[in-house]
Amino acid sequence: xxxxxxxxxxxxxxxxxxxxxxxxxxxxxxxxxxxxxxxxxxxxxxxxxxxxxxxxxxxxxxxxxxxxxxxxxxxxxxxxxxxxxxxxxxxxxxxxxxxxxx
Amino acid sequence: xxxxxxxxxxxxxxxxxxxxxxxxxxxxxxxxxxxxxxxxxxxxxxxxxxxxxxxxxxxxxxxxxxxxxxxxxxxxxxxxxxxxxxxxxxxxxxxxxxxxxx
Amino acid sequence: xxxxxxxxxxxxxxxxxxxxxxxxxxxxxxxxxxxxxxxxxxxxxxxxxxxxxxxxxxxxxxxxxxxxxxxxxxxxxxxxxxxxxxxxxxxxxxxxxxxxxx
Amino acid sequence: xxxxxxxxxxxxxxxxxxxxxxxxxxxxxxxxxxxxxxxxxxxxxxxxxxxxxxxxxxxxxxxxxxxxxxxxxxxxxxxxxxxxxxxxxxxxxxxxxxxxxx
Numbered sequence: 001x002x003x004x005x006x007x008x009x010x011x012x013x014x015x016x017x018x019x020x021x022x023x024x025x026x027x028x029x030x031x032x033x034x035x036x037x038x039x040x041x042x043x044x045x046x047x048x049x050x051x052x053x054x055x056x057x058x059x060x061x062x063x064x065x066x067x068x069x070x071x072x073x074x075x076x077x078x079x080x081x082x083x084x085x086x087x088x089x090x091x092x093x094x095x096x097x098x099x100x101x102x
Numbered sequence: 103x104x105x106x107x108x109x110x111x112x113x114x115x116x117x118x119x120x121x122x123x124x125x126x127x128x129x130x131x132x133x134x135x136x137x138x139x140x141x142x143x144x145x146x147x148x149x150x151x152x153x154x155x156x157x158x159x160x161x162x163x164x165x166x167x168x169x170x171x172x173x174x175x176x177x178x179x180x181x182x183x184x185x186x187x188x189x190x191x192x193x194x195x196x197x198x199x200x201x202x203x204x
Numbered sequence: 205x206x207x208x209x210x211x212x213x214x215x216x217x218x219x220x221x222x223x224x225x226x227x228x229x230x231x232x233x234x235x236x237x238x239x240x241x242x243x244x245x246x247x248x249x250x251x252x253x254x255x256x257x258x259x260x261x262x263x264x265x266x267x268x269x270x271x272x273x274x275x276x277x278x279x280x281x282x283x284x285x286x287x288x289x290x291x292x293x294x295x296x297x298x299x300x301x302x303x304x305x306x
Numbered sequence: 307x308x309x310x311x312x313x314x315x316x317x318x319x320x321x322x323x324x325x326x327x328x329x330x331x332x333x334x335x336x337x338x339x340x341x342x343x344x345x346x347x348x349x350x351x352x353x354x355x356x357x358x359x360x361x362x363x364x365x366x367x368x369x370x371x372x373x374x375x376x377x378x379x380x381x382x383x384x385x386x387x388x389x390x391x392x393x394x395x396x397x398x399x400x401x402x403x404x405x406x407x408x
Contacts, residue, residue, distance in 0.1 A: 020204075032202065033202075033203040033204055034201045034202055034203060035199070035201040035202075035203055036148075036201065037151065037354070037357075037358055037363055038147075038148040038149075038151035038152055038196070038201075038354075038358065039148050039196070039201025039202075040201075041147055041148065041151060041350070041351065041354045042144040042145060042146075042147045042148030042151075042196070042201070043144060043201065043202070044144075044347070044350075045140075045143055045144045045147045045249055045252075045347065045351065046138075046140040046141050046143065046144030047140075048249075048253055048343070048344075048347045049139065049140035049143060049144075049252055049253050049256045050140055050256075051343075052253045052254075052256065052257050052343055052344065053256050053257055057343055057369070057370045058368075059367070059368070059369045060367070060368055061365070061366070061367045061368075062364075062365070062366055062367075062368075063363070063365045064363045065203075094140070094141070094144070095200070095201075095202040096200065096202055097137070097200075098197075098198065098199075098200055099136045099137040099138065099140075099141025099142075099144070099145065099197075100134065100135075100136055100137075100141075100145070100197040100198055101135040101136060101137055101167075102122075102135055139252070139255075139256055139261055140252075140256065143248070143249065143252045146245070146248075147245065147249065147351055147354075150241070150242075150245045150351075150355055151354055151355050151358045152358075153241075154241055154242065154355045154356075154358065154359050155358050155359055159241055159267070159268045160266075161265070161266070161267045162265070162266055163263070163264070163265045163266075164262075164263070164264055164265075164266075165261070165263045166261045224408075236406065237406075237407040237408050238405045238406055238407060239403075239405040239406075239407055240352075240405065241355065242351075242352040242353075242355035242356055242400070242405075243352050243400070243405025243406075244405075245351055245352065245355060246348040246349060246350075246351045246352030246355075246400070246405070247348060247405065247406075248348075249344075249347055249348045249351045250342075250344040250345050250347065250348030251344075253343065253344035253347060253348075254344055269407075298344070298345065298348070299404075299405075299406040300404065300406055301341075301404075302401075302402065302403075302404055303340045303341045303342065303345025303346075303348070303349065303401075304338065304339075304340055304341075304345075304349070304401040304402055305339040305340060305341055305371075306326075306339050
């Protein structure tokens with residue numbers, strides 16, 4: 001997948017559509033709170049399956065029902081790239097939408 | 103946790119409150135469809151964490167975004183028990199409710 | 205990834221190198237026994253991450269520490285393909301090798 | 307499960323039997339390296355199932371195939387307890403032993 005650094009305008013536009021995400025110490029950053037440890041872990045697994053598919057992985061810390069995520073693109077020199085935004089969108093969607101269809 | 107066979111009345115009452123669950127060949131049965139394979143696996147993990155906690159485990163088949171579940175209590179002689187109902191409720195809740203709090 | 209039906213010779217050669225796998229009702233089949241439910245689930249997650257990456261998914265049944273796997277390629281008309289063999293190899297490796305490096 | 311602070315002697319004895327674990331900033335600490343991201347995530351899931359069962363959860367950071375773990379007992383006032391040692395043992399066992407039985 002094509003991978004490129006976002007310029008400041010594109011980054012600000014991306015953030016405007018990424019609920020809860022900020023730039024913190026050069027990373028795309030968000031803290032997720034789930035209803036339980038089990039739901040935090042289930043979400044991490046669904047994100048992990050997606051992350052491996054796009055070959056772009058998060059730095060994430062779990063404490064019980066909380067997951068703190070930092071996204072940055074190491075192989076472009078620790079910049080925020082389109083893949084970080086892509087993964088952030090997918091994380092929000094997997095957290096906010098029910099995956100259950102019936 | 104106390105484990106006991108449900109009589110027919112209690113089983114019918116339980117089923118009335120368990121959306122999508124039926125009795126099939128002596129098991130409590132449901133088929134879940136998720137939006138993706140990743141969401142099916144994430145749900146299985148959150149259920150697994152709960153199942154191990156109550157020491158009551160499902161028989162479940164996964165094909166892509168689908169999970170077919172059968173619940174029965176082997177050590178009471180393959181009857182449907184209160185623990186099967188408990189696990190079915192938790193499965194529905196983990197599928198239907200967003201675990202995400204903010 | 206290129207996907208093709210295996211001819212009988214290639215299938216027999218593949219099976220000779222796939223410990224524990226047989227052909228059963230037209231599927232590549234194996235039953236895995238783990239030391240615990242938690243280890244069965246952990247293995248399923250590591251396999252799932254790989255399966256999604258190669259876009260080839262198993263049919264698998266879990267009962268406590270046991271996982272019964274059937275592999276077949278639906279979109280080639282339910283034949284055994286190189287991707288089934290690939291996934292079977294990865295499943296064995298993830299079960300048999302310690303992933304821990306230190 | 308009974309939960310109690312370890313005195314210095316008991317803590318040193320415990321560490322002698324916990325390969326790779328040290329005390330770092332008041333926490334029981336270890337960094338695990340796995341062969342792949344998928345194996346790191348699978349291990350985390352098998353640990354999570356155990357952690358929830360004993361109602362004692364890690365603080366852990368994942369970056370690709372690496373998992374950094376800190377264990378401490380918050381509700382005894384951030385001391386290292388028998389449950390931290392218990393969880394550390396289980397983490398080592400799940401990382402070092404093959405869970406596969408055949």
